[in-house]
Every structure is written in structure tokens, then in C-alpha cells.
Amino acid sequence: MRRALRVALGAYATMLAALASGMACAQAIPLEQAVKATYLYKIAAFVEWPAGAFESPGAPLVICVTGGDPVGAVVEEAVTGQRANGREFEVRRLAAGAPSAGCHILYMPVQAATAARLEAVRGTPVLTVTDAARDGGAQGIVNFVNVDNRVRFEIDLRSAAVNHLEISSKLLNVASRVRPKP
Numbered sequence: 001m002r003r004a005l006r007v008a009l010g011a012y013a014t015m016l017a018a019l020a021s022g023m024a025c026a027q028a029i030p031l032e033q034a035v036k037a038t039y040l041y042k043i044a045a046f047v048e049w050p051a052g053a054f055e056s057p058g059a060p061l062v063i064c065v066t067g068g069d070p071v072g073a074v075v076e077e078a079v080t081g082q083r084a085n086g087r088e089f090e091v092r093r094l095a096a097g098a099p100s101a102g103c104h105i106l107y108m109p110v111q112a113a114t115a116a117r118l119e120a121v122r123g124t125p126v127l128t129v130t131d132a133a134r135d136g137g138a139q140g141i142v143n144f145v146n147v148d149n150r151v152r153f154e155i156d157l158r159s160a161a162v163n164h165l166e167i168s169s170k171l172l173n174v175a176s177r178v179r180p181k182p
Helices: 001-026 029-044 072-078 114-118 157-162 169-172
Strands: 061-066 085-096 105-106 128-129 142-146 150-156 176-179
Touching: 001 061, 001 105, 029 061, 029 128, 029 142, 061 072, 072 085, 072 105, 105 157, 105 169, 150 157, 157 176
Parallel strands: 061 085, 061 105, 105 128, 128 142, 150 176
Antiparallel strands: 142 150
């Protein structure tokens, strides 16, 4: 139990250090947007996509941001020079209703998170991330929530399994809530 707690705290400390470095480049934007942008690309290192999810071994990891959310610009700046699992990042901003083909991470802020968009990528190797409230609205595999005025995240392992994604236990240990597999 103590070892597991140390591992969890170590992973959390690593994520906080990453957040601090990511926020340094985003001084002119609200802190919440900077934290979400940093989480979007840092989470990628803790996700395993199936072999066929990328066009080639050198293909970038594509983060798509929907709905014109201001986090998109922050993500573009934050991922510059960063890599996850040996891959560079590419950021795409998607207009409402635009197809999400080629996305590996699909971020949908609360106003853009719809059941139809989530259903469109169901069963495909796409990590869906939302700001959805806990009220039963559209929620992704990773859901940003505010806990004690801090951005935290919840993880739905059932949805991850449906999309053929494996989430590292290191990430699960720092999630505020984890919905287990069936």
C-alpha cells in the first residue's frame, strides 16, 4: 500500500512539474486553459494506441480540438518541441461538425461535447477528452473536472477498452476518479 502511494505521488509530482513548465509559456492566458492544454499532451505519454492507429512509425500524434475553444491555441504553443512515445505532435482545430478522421486525441469542450461526436469515434483508437459535467452529459474517456478550484480528470476505462486504448496505471493513480472496465 505504501509503495503504491509513493508511486502515485511520484507520478503526480512529475505531472505537476510538467504543468509548471507548460504554464510558463502561457502566461497571458487563463490558468485553467494552460492546465488543460498541458494535460492534453502530457496524458499522451500514458496511453498506448493499437499498432494500426498510426499511418507509419514516424507519423505524428494528432491532437484535435473542436468547437473553436481557446485551448487550441494554447495546445499548439505547448506542444512545440514536445514528443510522446517518440512521436511529435500535430494540433488540428476542427469546426463544429467537422469529421475527426486522423485524430488520436479529440478534445471537446463542454459546449462541443455531443453524444453524436463521441459515437462517431466509438470503437476507433481515439482518446476522447471532454469538459463534460457529471450531470450525465456527453463524456469522453478522459473528463476534465474542477475539484477544489483545480483542474483534475476522471478516466473511463470502459470507454478506453471500446476504443482499443490502454491507459497506464501511473495515470490512473493520479485521476480523481476511475470508472473500471466491465
